Amino acid sequence: MMRTLLPLCLLLSSPCLGPPFAVQGQSIPSPYRHIERGQEAGLFVGTFSAATGQFDLGPKSGLLIGGRYAVELGGPVFLEGMASLLPTTRDIIDPRRVEGDRSIGEADVSLVAIDVRFGFSLTGRRTWNGLSPYIFAGGGLAFDGASRADLEEALLPEDRFEFGTSFTTGFGGGVRYAISQALILRSDLGLNLWKLSTPTGFDDPTKNLGAVPEDAWVGGWGFTLGASWRF
DSSP: OHHHHHHHHHHHTOTTTOOSSOOOOOOOOOSEEEOOOOEEEEEEEEEEEEOOTTTTOSOOOEEEEEEEEEEEEETTEEEEEEEEEEEEEEEEEOTTSOTTOOEEEEEEEEEEEEEEEEEEETTOSEEETTEEEEEEEEEEEEEEOSOOOGGGGGSOGGGOOOOOEEEEEEEEEEEEEESSSSEEEEEEEEEEEEEEEOOGGGGOGGGOOOSOOSEEEEEEEEEEEEEEEEO
């Protein structure tokens, strides 16, 4: 009996042959994918819904276009720089006229904004089913690249509005969708604010404008769609 069992035990315990019945392991695919590449460059287009301020001096709503460059800083944090253009118009306001009839026309606006912002990915340095939602906050500078309208020569020098160069700040959120490791689609919604300086002539008590602030924070909501290439 022992002569029969001994060869059988040796056969079953052999590492080469293994057990007579092999157990097949199952692989469960994960919805998470690591973001391998650390830099991103892309373009975007969208709309900007702007507030024009107490006296309707500021730029109006319009189409928003621009580009971005981003770099992963580590973990869920990334840093990006953005340059955008808002080609729109603004009202030319004559404060000597009665309320409701102060606009004497429109001037072209080419509002250029350069922003730097920090983003925080809610899924870390990964995507979930291709999606990576994030929040962001930052700031920068904005200026009007358009020339003065001829119609503004009808205003007193102290009543002419100049956008100048203004500091900006903003925050919001968005979603990145990874088509592949290289191609990313993006959408975001953010609130952007800047200061409008009131012309000094508006403070003239004979114009009956009431309390006139020296400047005020205004801005609006921007919604963009874009595509980026990661490398």
